[in-house]
Amino acid sequence: MTSDELDKKIIDIKKRGLANFVENQLIKELRREFYEQKVQKNIRSISDRFRRNILFLNKIHGENCSAGKIKEFMGIDVEQTFNKVLYEEKSLYSLFQASLASEFFGLPTELILFTDLEANAELIKREYPALFKQSRN
Secondary structure, eight states: OOHHHHHHHHHHHHHTTOOHHHHHHHHHHHHHHHHHHHHHHHHHHHHHHHHHHHHHHHHHHSSOOOHHHHHHHHOOOOOTHHHHHHHSOOOOOOHHHHHHHHHHHTOOHHHHHHSOTTTTHHHHHHHOGGGGTOOOO
8 A cells, every 4th residue: 555545545534424533543543554564565675685685695705694604603593593584585573683694794784784785796895805705714
């Protein structure tokens, strides 16, 4: 539902001439539905970008980020469900997860969440040249 559709539905409710309490309840439910959909769409979008960036970073870095690799290289226990966030289209639900992945690759968290790293690969190579030279051995 777009904001224009929301406005139209609110106007339709107001045109019905219902009691204020009922009208307000209907509008409140309509707004709740609108914002829940909007928030879920944002979460899916950020999660998808995060996942695409992790896959890209795996290619250029030479190491695949995973719960096991984070435990091995960083010493931090991570639930195996983290792998589902990385590879199976489960929504990112924690900034802790995003921060772990960003530290694994040595990049700022905001880059992994909000920037298309593949589209900006040249910039990433210039700004973070060590990313392409890292070895975990």
